[in-house]
Amino acid sequence: SGAYANIGCDEPWDLGKGRAAEACAAEGKGRIFSRHVSRVAKIVRQLGKRPQYWCDPEPNEDDGLPRDLVVLIWGYEAESDLHTRAAAHRAAGREIWAAPGTSCWNSATGRSWNRRANLDHAARTPDAAGLLCTAWGDGGHRQPWPITLAGFADAAMAAWSGPGAWDDPALGLQVFGNPEAGAWLTALGAADAELCRGERPLRNGTAGKVLYNRNALWMEMETPIDRPEGVGDIPAWEEIGERLDTLQRGRPPLPSAQISGELDFALALSRWTVDRALLRRGNLSMENRKALAFRMVDLIETHRHQWLARSRYGGLEQSTARFLPHCIPEFAL
16 A cells, blocks of 8 residues: 555575576676666556665666665664665665664564664665664564564664664653663663674684674574584673573563563573573583473473464464474484
8 A cells, every 4th residue: 555665676696696697797797687676666666656675785776777766775783884875876866765673683682782873874874765674584583572662662763863862761661661661671682792792702712703693692592502612601601691680680560461471581581592501611411401401392382372472373383493403402403
């Protein structure tokens, strides 16, 4: 029913590697890409809609792109450069929307520190006609809904008030009915921020590394239990565990049992991951593996219940399957 149709066309990583290889070699990938986008946009226009497309970090600003195309300039990290692509399309006379993200995917807690820096970049995009905030489902769409909701609320603040106008009490009050909930959610999303930013050493004591598209808790959970690699040493993970325990004790009242349960799940899964991280760096006995496996069975049951309370059944089994290897004490991919 809307005025727009999003034609996608993002991430053409395989362009020039298949049947278009010869044409790309002769004319250049940009021209071939633009020709394809123009054909799809023409179909949308014939159907009475205005086309939008996702503009990748490697720009495709060929003159062959239509002038009425709405360009969604996406980038989801704290340092994502939206301005270079915006300038190129603005010079060509196209309408620009900034497209940051909630930073909720591949994370049970959210990455509040990354999200706000990313939204600041989007809010500063020169001459952007709009801000379109995205929330993706990478890793089985296992992020609790309140984490995503907090991200959308931050995006609304950035769109209306500009960069840096963060207001935790307003977030908590307007979205969750309690001013204290905003600061609590922001702190939850920063529980492992130092590891995500590469500010703490790796498991083997070497210099840390910056993580993209996920947080440290998620990366640790997805690392096979018997592998030597990992971000963070024992002191770093002990600190994260202490932060999570403090957040658990100080969780503010929330408007419903459902939201409370979803955030309790975020804390429980994160605490499980911290315990796993410490065992991987310490006493990884079979008894300890079994204890982790039994705890994961309960977490899976909670995940399935909460999924069905919010979403259709489709996708649940694929999402659950991401957790299942953790129920096998001998887990090693």
